[in-house]
Amino acid sequence: MEKVAIIGLGLIGTSIGLGLRRWAAAEEKRGPALRVVGFDVDMAQQQQARSMKATDEVTWDMPSAVRDADLVIVATPVGAVREVFTTIGDHLKHGSVVTDTCSTKAQVMEWAREMLPTTTSFVGGHPLAGKTQSTEAADAALFNGATWCVIPAVKAPEEAIQTVLGLAAALEANAQFIDPVEHDAFVGGVSHLPFLVSSALMRTVSAGPAWRDMKTLTATGFRDASRLAAGSPAMYRDICLTNRDSVLRWLDEYTASLRELRALLESDEGPGLEAYFTRARDARADWATAERTDGALLQETEDELSKTTLGSQFGQMLFGGLARRRRLDQPANDRAAARQERADRT
Numbered sequence: 120m121e122k123v124a125i126i127g128l129g130l131i132g133t134s135i136g137l138g139l140r141r142w143a144a145a146e147e148k149r150g151p152a153l154r155v156v157g158f159d160v161d162m163a164q165q166q167q168a169r170s171m172k173a174t175d176e177v178t179w180d181m182p183s184a185v186r187d188a189d190l191v192i193v194a195t196p197v198g199a200v201r202e203v204f205t206t207i208g209d210h211l212k213h214g215s216v217v218t219d220t221c222s223t224k225a226q227v228m229e230w231a232r233e234m235l236p237t238t239t240s241f242v243g244g245h246p247l248a249g250k251t252q253s254t255e256a257a258d259a260a261l262f263n264g265a266t267w268c269v270i271p272a273v274k275a276p277e278e279a280i281q282t283v284l285g286l287a288a289a290l291e292a293n294a295q296f297i298d299p300v301e302h303d304a305f306v307g308g309v310s311h312l313p314f315l316v317s318s319a320l321m322r323t324v325s326a327g328p329a330w331r332d333m334k335t336l337t338a339t340g341f342r343d344a345s346r347l348a349a350g351s352p353a354m355y356r357d358i359c360l361t362n363r364d365s366v367l368r369w370l371d372e373y374t375a376s377l378r379e380l381r382a383l384l385e386s387d388e389g390p391g392l393e394a395y396f397t398r399a400r401d402a403r404a405d406w407a408t409a410e411r412t413d414g415a416l417l418q419e420t421e422d423e424l425s426k427t428t429l430g431s432q433f434g435q436m437l438f439g440g441l442a443r444r445r446r447l448d449q450p451a452n453d454r455a456a457a458r459q460e461r462a463d464r465t
Contacts, residue, residue, distance in 0.1 A: 124188035128159035128168035132194030133257035136173030142289040158184035182210040193219040198357030204234040213238040216279045224299035226361040240279035243270035267292035307365030317347035
């Protein structure tokens with residue numbers, strides 16, 4: 120029987136437990152049984168994960184959770200990883216594999232090199248999936264189709280790498296190898312910058328005396344743009360501090376873009392602003408329609424795209440008469456030129 124220890128039973132750790140137990144139940148007749156043991160410093164969270172059957176058992180002691188474990192998954196906030204590595208180092212089974220789920224990688228890889236024993240292998244990981252809720256929203260299918268970044272330590276053996284690839288496969292995620300510095304640079308823009316922007320938006324509009332009345336005018340646009348501000352402040356703090364250089368660079372880029380937008384709004388008569396918004400819209404459309412190798416949309420934006428289509432049709436219905444009236448208001452020579460152009464095409 121193989122033992123998997125999950126340290127940290129929040130949304131990610133509990134979802135991993137649920138996914139592994141689902142996989143183990145399906146594979147029980149074809150392979151070795153799996154025993155999932157969980158630990159969390161928050162006892163209420165630990166018991167909730169246990170009641171959701173995300174683990175076979177839980178323990179009140181971190182060293183006992185990892186003792187004899189073949190695979191240890193550290194699913195804590197990045198700020199706790201250093202202490203976790205220090206605590207478990209002397210209790211890890213020889214030949215065991217340690218991985219993590221943190222959203223910054225270069226610092227975690229360095230901590231693993233410094234603090235974990237050479238008798239174990241570390242393979243960094245980062246599943247690109249999540250929600251703003253915690254344990255209560257855990258789901259065995261959370262990682263289905265998600266990208267799972269895999270970052271092996273320099274000396275990690277092939278078997279250790281295959282173990283983490285197997286973990287991603289069992290959870291129906293798509294593994295992707297990436298360099299830790301490159302990883303942090305990329306997620307600094309597409310993951311960390313968005314929650315900074317969301318937090319800044321929330322701080323900006325809620326700081327004024329009119330906020331109480333403004334709340335009644337908020338709708339889906341504000342809800343979507345401010346959603347990430349509901350995330351864990353401690354988690355955001357730790358991510359920023361362990362990916363400081365990348366986050367600062369992306370903040371500078373974003374600030375420059377805002378300055379450009381402000382300059383256009385202050386002095387432009389319309390074409391520049393429209394071009395700015397058009398570039399943003401086209402970049403988003405390109406992102407939203409990107410496909411995986413199996414032809415499915417990479418970002419699962421099918422519902423959004425169908426709503427966009429419906430919205431476009433509604434817009435044509437609503438503004439169609441206005442558009443037709445503008446065409447009728449064209450000077451006669453313009454209308455004649457348009458008729459001649461159509462005739463030439465036919």
